[in-house]
Amino acid sequence: MAGYGALSEVYEWLIGDDKLTPAQAASAYCTDVVGPLPPDTRVLDCSCGTGQLAVGLAGLGLDVVAADASEGMVRRTERLAGEQGVPLRTLRASWDQLPGHLEDSTFDLVFCVGNSLGHAEGAAGRLAALEAMARLLKPGGRLVLTSRNWELVRSAGSRVDVRDRLIRRNDRDAVVSYYWQIEQGWEQEHFLEIVVARIEPDREVRAISERLSIWPYRYEDLVAQLRSVGLTVRSTTFDPEADNYVVVTGRDQEH
Incomplete structure (x- = not known):
């Protein structure tokens, strides 16, 4: 599931021009997806890649944890944070390992972007990943997930x-x-x-x-799994004819 060992060296060639810098990456989500965030917002980027989003969010004064299963990606995130002079915590962990390192119900916002969820091993692995993300969210917190249209x-x-x-x-x-x-x-x-x-x-x-x-999945199956772990879809850009989509979910208060 980790992958991206060799590609971590050249990952910038896989990032779109619109999200290439930390400021661009943060703006793409804080402007269009979740809106402005107060400085005390606690954020987990659990597929941080080379760190553009995590470092961009930390640059806005947010309390950020950047995690990835790839050691190479975590190293590049640490390097980028140092270059930008922003503080954040990094963590090498797969999704299912996150609750062993982080406290439940402590994040206002969790990002799982970059089409990463397709690397979770089948329906069971995907469910375990979503369950871990849901556990880490505060009641009322939000998960932002991007996906290819499989x-x-x-x-x-x-x-x-x-x-x-x-x-x-x-x-x-x-x-x-x-x-x-x-x-x-x-x-x-x-x-x-x-x-x-x-x-x-x-x-x-x-x-x-x-x-x-x-391990690809249908949109309807993703929504069903999100609901099963106590996450309700607040907004979605899914279009059967579009290549990618963004889903914003909220953790149910009673879950």
Whole structure:
């Protein structure tokens, strides 16, 4: 489930231009998704990646914990926080391990973004992840989750997607490609291989790749699992024809 060992080195080539800096990443959610947050808000980013969102939120004065199952991602988040001069706590842990490190009912807001939930192992692994996130939320707290539209991903079948333009990061260009291995059944383990072919200063091409396990899910099944752990959908951008969506849920007071 961890993955992103090799890709942590070149992950910036996989981040959209609109969320590339900490300020952009925080603004994308604090402006459009959850609204302004008071400085005492306690936030968990439980799939922090290279830290753009977590560091951006910490830069707004929020009390932030950044967690990821990938050691490489946690190291990059720590480095970014140091470069930006903002305090935050980092934690290497998978979703199901989080309650062993953090107290229940202590976070106002939990983020699980970057299409990360598809790496949870099947329905049982996904349910365990959502249950852990729900436990950490205060009553009335919110979980913000982003996801690929797995219905669309599966309908397109196995394929190679090569991005149609060079992506420039840190004064270097790269070509990014995705190889999807789509299986017959929803419950089967699927695979996604991501290749970042980076053009080095000497014009050599250095390709860094990683094969990731994916367990896709239907939107309706995600909503059912959210409800089963005491989370109610407050807003959603799900559209059967759109590639990605955002779901904002709230923890039921009585759960």
